[in-house]
Amino acid sequence: MDASVAGTAIGPMVIAAVEQYEDHPLVRDEFAARILPLSGRLAVAAARWRPMRNALVSATEKRIPGLWAGMLCRKRYVDERLTTTDADAVVVLGAGFDTSGCRLRDKPVFEVDLPGTIASKRERLRAMFGEVPSNVSLVPIDFEAQGLEEALGERGYRRDVRTLFVWEAVTQYLTADAVGATFGFLAQAPAGSELVFTFVRKDFLDGTAMFGGEAAYREFVQNRQIWKFGLLPAEVAEFVAAFGWAEVEQLGPREFTERYLVPSGRVSPVSEIERVVRCVKVAGR
Numbered sequence: 452m453d454a455s456v457a458g459t460a461i462g463p464m465v466i467a468a469v470e471q472y473e474d475h476p477l478v479r480d481e482f483a484a485r486i487l488p489l490s491g492r493l494a495v496a497a498a499r500w501r502p503m504r505n506a507l508v509s510a511t512e513k514r515i516p517g518l519w520a521g522m523l524c525r526k527r528y529v530d531e532r533l534t535t536t537d538a539d540a541v542v543v544l545g546a547g548f549d550t551s552g553c554r555l556r557d558k559p560v561f562e563v564d565l566p567g568t569i570a571s572k573r574e575r576l577r578a579m580f581g582e583v584p585s586n587v588s589l590v591p592i593d594f595e596a597q598g599l600e601e602a603l604g605e606r607g608y609r610r611d612v613r614t615l616f617v618w619e620a621v622t623q624y625l626t627a628d629a630v631g632a633t634f635g636f637l638a639q640a641p642a643g644s645e646l647v648f649t650f651v652r653k654d655f656l657d658g659t660a661m662f663g664g665e666a667a668y669r670e671f672v673q674n675r676q677i678w679k680f681g682l683l684p685a686e687v688a689e690f691v692a693a694f695g696w697a698e699v700e701q702l703g704p705r706e707f708t709e710r711y712l713v714p715s716g717r718v719s720p721v722s723e724i725e726r727v728v729r730c731v732k733v734a735g736r
Contacts (some may be wrong), residue, residue, distance in 0.1 A: 460547030517722030524707035545621035552587035655679035
């Protein structure tokens with residue numbers, strides 16, 4: 452995977468950390484600011500003041516209208532699955548600086564990401580707690596070049612354990628082959644396991660539907676060429692079924708607005724470019 456992708460690990464956690472300044476945050480994460488590298492912590496500290504916070508939101512929205520609220524709703528949904536799942540282990544694929552392991556101390560959490568990101572996160576966890584929390588295993592891997600089964604197995608993960616897999620904001624950065632290889636690994640999960648993953652719409656990547664994200668299309672698809680893989684919403688169920696998974700629900704702007712924004716009194720757009728899917732493993736392979 453392109454090393455430039457590693458920088459994208461910071462953005463979602465900056466948004467989560469900035470959200471903690473709101474009176475009624477959509478996500479609650481006491482570790483969000485502390486886990487970030489210095490550059491991220493400085494950005495979050497500046498956002499304590501409302502004008503700076505508004506400027507940060509505005510800059511984000513210029514790339515993709517609805518990105519700010521979409522990331523918060525996505526993270527809120529994932530957090531709900533983490534706190535309600537009856538799985539015996541959690542595997543976070545492309546964990547970045549996610550704090551699930553810090554907050555979920557009652558079960559093993561395996562956090563998988565690029566070696567550089569893992570090294571940086573290890574430093575931050577040691578700075579916060581003196582050591583990496585005992586329930587957290589940091590797993591360095593390049594999805595394009597290495598196999599998940601071996602990398603996770605070396606750190607004690609058992610594939611016969613019912614697992615909640617979280618694969619958030621990663622698939623678009625991978626080739627179709629790498630996505631297929633990851634799903635090949637996921638196909639081995641025992642029945643009853645759960646998967647929450649996000650995808651970017653294929654019709655956005657091929658330029659036939661912009662959803663207001665022309666700036667993001669130019670940056671990520673045309674110029675940097677780091678967004679590569681996408682799906683259409685209607686083809687997700689068939690795609691995951693080939694690997695023994697059943698789509699339970701799929702969420703986009705309408706679902707997130709009704710579930711999270713309206714009850715909280717927030718009026719914010721949510722982007723259609725990225726969607727969230729929850730699946731349950733129904734068959735072995």
